[in-house]
Amino acid sequence: MKMVRGSLGMVALSWATVAGAQVQDMPGGPAVNQLNLHTGVTPIAREIYSLHWMMLVICTLIFIGVFGVMLYSIIRHRKDKGHKAAKFEEHLGLELTWTVIPFLIIVGMAIPATRTVVAMKDTTSADLTVKATGYQWKWGYEYLDGPATGVRFLSNLSTPQDQIDGKAPIGNTYLMEVDHPLVVPVNQKVRVVLTAADVIHAWMVPELGVKQDAIPGFLRDTWFRAEKPGIYRGQCAELCGKNHAYMPIVVEVKSQEDYAQWAAQQKTAMAAAAEDPNKTWSKDELIAKGKEVFSTTCVACHQANGQGIPGTFPALNGDVKFVLAPMKGQIETVLNGHPGTAMAAFRDQLSDTQIAAVITYTRNAWDNAGKGPDPVVQPSDVKALR
Numbered sequence: 417m418k419m420v421r422g423s424l425g426m427v428a429l430s431w432a433t434v435a436g437a438q439v440q441d442m443p444g445g446p447a448v449n450q451l452n453l454h455t456g457v458t459p460i461a462r463e464i465y466s467l468h469w470m471m472l473v474i475c476t477l478i479f480i481g482v483f484g485v486m487l488y489s490i491i492r493h494r495k496d497k498g499h500k501a502a503k504f505e506e507h508l509g510l511e512l513t514w515t516v517i518p519f520l521i522i523v524g525m526a527i528p529a530t531r532t533v534v535a536m537k538d539t540t541s542a543d544l545t546v547k548a549t550g551y552q553w554k555w556g557y558e559y560l561d562g563p564a565t566g567v568r569f570l571s572n573l574s575t576p577q578d579q580i581d582g583k584a585p586i587g588n589t590y591l592m593e594v595d596h597p598l599v600v601p602v603n604q605k606v607r608v609v610l611t612a613a614d615v616i617h618a619w620m621v622p623e624l625g626v627k628q629d630a631i632p633g634f635l636r637d638t639w640f641r642a643e644k645p646g647i648y649r650g651q652c653a654e655l656c657g658k659n660h661a662y663m664p665i666v667v668e669v670k671s672q673e674d675y676a677q678w679a680a681q682q683k684t685a686m687a688a689a690a691e692d693p694n695k696t697w698s699k700d701e702l703i704a705k706g707k708e709v710f711s712t713t714c715v716a717c718h719q720a721n722g723q724g725i726p727g728t729f730p731a732l733n734g735d736v737k738f739v740l741a742p743m744k745g746q747i748e749t750v751l752n753g754h755p756g757t758a759m760a761a762f763r764d765q766l767s768d769t770q771i772a773a774v775i776t777y778t779r780n781a782w783d784n785a786g787k788g789p790d791p792v793v794q795p796s797d798v799k800a801l802r
Contacts, residue, residue, distance in 0.1 A: 706777025
């Protein structure tokens with residue numbers, strides 16, 4: 417088994433045998449048998465790495481010094497060797513020693529640590545600002561300035577369900593891959609403004625030296641300046657619910673020219689994909705689109721078979737309260753969620769067309785088979801209830 421510590425961006429390939437399977441280093445993530453922190457691709461990440469080693473060395477020296485003196489004293493000054501304990505009420509030299517030396521050590525540790533923390537909090541003069549919103553369990557990104565101003569999308573886990581269910585071999589980016597990564601330019605200061613729509617999440621990418629909580633009702637920010645193009649991976653670092661482990665973060669750092677080209681492509685794609693909420697869709701079109709939305713947004717809670725999770729997430733298959741009932745109740749539930757339950761509001765995550773499609777899918781999937789009233793829901797129906 418080969419031990420390799422992670423490098424920057426795309427790491428070299430290394431193989432190890434774990435539980436009888438070949439495991440490969442993760443590009444932009446941890447390496448096989450990695451024991452140390454990431455060296456990182458940002459100034460802050462490197463400062464954190466250096467601080468870690470400095471603190472470790474200092475603590476090790478203190479440990480050796482203190483326990484070395486204790487061990488020496490225990491062995492060399494035993495009672496059976498005739499030693500007698502010294503008796504004194506005060507000793508100015510000792511008092512100065514055990515006061516001044518720890519003070520100097522603390523100051524020596526605090527100055528570089530404080531300098532790094534202050535730099536981590538300095539989000540001024542950013543070249544690019546992106547808003548990141550944590551949802552259970554995905555991230556939403558919106559570009560607030562720069563070439564991609566106005567571009568927004570959701571970033572969902574893209575690991576195939578067969579791999580999660582153990583029915584297919586896992587890849588080296590298992591549970592750390594998304595359908596739409598956050599794309600940023602190299603060598604530019606990127607400010608990330610963070611919030612959450614439901615519970616506390618945390619945006620953490622070790623290679624970028626970033627970890628910041630996303631709290632509902634608050635805006636917090638952090639920043640990074642990646643110095644090398646590549647793909648860097650992280651995860652939500654707060655215990656945010658059932659699918660906390662399925663909420664990865666992927667940041668793709670491109671050259672500034674490639675980033676400008678990507679931004680132009682995204683704006684063109686958004687314009688082309690702009691949906692008319694008044695358009696009438698066919699039943700088959702809505703079901704096909706709804707199945708895609710369900711597989712990325714709803715399947716984690718309500719399950720692929722629509723049976724849900726008893727006691728936590730209700731079954732959609734055979735549900736007569738919402739799914740096999742008039743459409744109004746189900747539309748309002750998807751739009752606004754259910755306060756006090758695990759059902760989140762999707763009005764800010766999904767378009768009218770997506771909501772209409774996923775509702776139509778659930779009304780026609782499994783044993784439901786369009787048996788209830790309103791088997792087809794149009795985007796205009798959703799728009800009317802927003």
